Amino acid sequence: MGQLGRGARFATYSSRSVRAAVEYAREHPEETVYFVSNDTDHSSDGKFPEPMQRDIAGMEDRFFLFTSLDGVVNKFATEMEASAEDVRELLDTEETRAAVLDAARGASTKRYRMISGMRLVHDGHSCRLRQMGTSRWAPTAVALDKVLEVSGREVGGHQWFTVWVRWLLRENKSLRGEEDQRAYAWETRVLLSTAADQAVTILDSRRPGPITEQDIPGLPELPLDAEPLRLLGEAHARALLNTPAMQATLASIAERVAPDLSHLEATMRAISGDIQVGSDWRNRIAETLRELPIEAPGDEE
Incomplete structure (x- = not known):
């Protein structure tokens, strides 16, 4: 207590x-x-x-x-004027972003059976949006978008704020060996305080929804996680080695050089495990190998 x-x-x-x-x-x-x-x-x-x-x-x-804790604040607090500027610094912290992501994971399994979002389709230097729906989301990055509504009270010398906030969330999935990025907008009602020992509390939320084109510049960067990148690289390697073009190329090399290409395949897996590759990359590799001027070794004397 x-x-x-x-x-x-x-x-x-x-x-x-x-x-x-x-x-x-x-x-x-x-x-x-x-x-x-x-x-x-x-x-x-x-x-x-x-x-x-x-x-x-x-x-x-x-x-x-x-x-709810909101009721406690209402009973013991003195109402005060508050603005978005008063809470923006309190909201835009690592601790608050972690709390929002944790609440999002809970909302995925307990509150919403279906939500709408936007799939990010990258085309060169531009990004197009394609609406999608899912029964489960697992965002890994969040950014503060805007403060929608704020009220403030003072309790025991500390300021407490109840705030409706709009967040931009982003997740990355691997779909058939390809990167599948998704983005959502989510409004939550949070309780936060200037007291150093009080963590932010998510009081309520509205159903997540799709972002707009205007939201794209404000999307958070995805965290660099070595394990998903490794798994994605392995998926790309498997897809690369199983394409008809690559199989034909390997068969041609085996016929002209040696029957065992395990070393070559291991090298290609290692390369694609370190970088994210797509269909263009796979096609270029296959074309390059096909055109290699490999000569069959002559008889040794």
Whole structure:
């Protein structure tokens, strides 16, 4: 439990810890306990169910239930003016971006059965958008787009903000050996504070949706992850070696040089495992090998 004003205690417990909060209230009759839980087993419209009402009998005036941290802020805070400039620096941090990505993974499995996004189709130096839908998303990069709405309150000398924010999220998948980049726009309602020990809390969110062309410059860079790149390179190597053009080329080389081309294949796998390659790269390699002026070795004397 953390201190929240003199003579008050504040707790955010799971359903297995309700008894601990009740016991604490019984053992500390001089303090007020505020219990925070969005578990429907704990509350019905902000009220304790009958069994819990019996547990807190005699403590009704100092044991209270909140269904979100937002309710705590509303009760104990003094309203203050706030603007987007007041919260932008607090939002644009590594910790906040990590919290948004974590919430996105949870929303994928618990809240939305289908979401819409945009597939990024790269064409030279330009990027086109193609709408797509998916039942599962796993963004790995996020960037702050804009602050939509903000309200502020002051609690114990610290400023607390409730903010609706629009984020731009991006993910990279491997589809049939090719890179498949996708992007989404997501609006979340967050609670954050100037207190150094308070992490950002995602209070609510709206269904993710597709980005627009105007959003492209603001998309986050994808993180460099060695393992996905390695797997992608192996997929490209397999695709390269199995193309008809490459098989014909290898067969021709084997006929003219040696029956065992395992060393050549291993070298090609190593090359394509270090870089991202596409169909153009595979075609150029196949054409180059086909045109190599390889002479059959003569008899040794």
